[in-house]
Amino acid sequence: MEEKKPIIIEMFYTNYCPNCKILKRMLDEVLPQFGDTFELKKSHASSPIGMIRTLKLGIHAVPALLIDHKVVYRNVPTKEELIKKLSSYTS
Secondary structure: OOOOOOOEEEEEEEOOOOHHHHHHHHHHHHHHHHHHOEEEEEEEEHHHHHHHHHHHHHHOOOOOEEEOOEEOOOOOOOOOHHHHHHHOOOO
């Protein structure tokens, strides 16, 4: 049986962004209920590599959330919206 690779969730953030902290906390609460389905990566948008990647992806503000390499949120969704979006990747 082939082992499924986790779906990558990438969050772009900065240290001084209050909404980034809210989204991080929400992800920490929600992701455990999905088991090993997702893998969370955090990318600092102000780092040199982060700046290049945000420009290429058209991200001009944080927080931004990518699922499976596609930008799905450019803001903080409600907890219900986030759960619904993540659930759509598991069915």
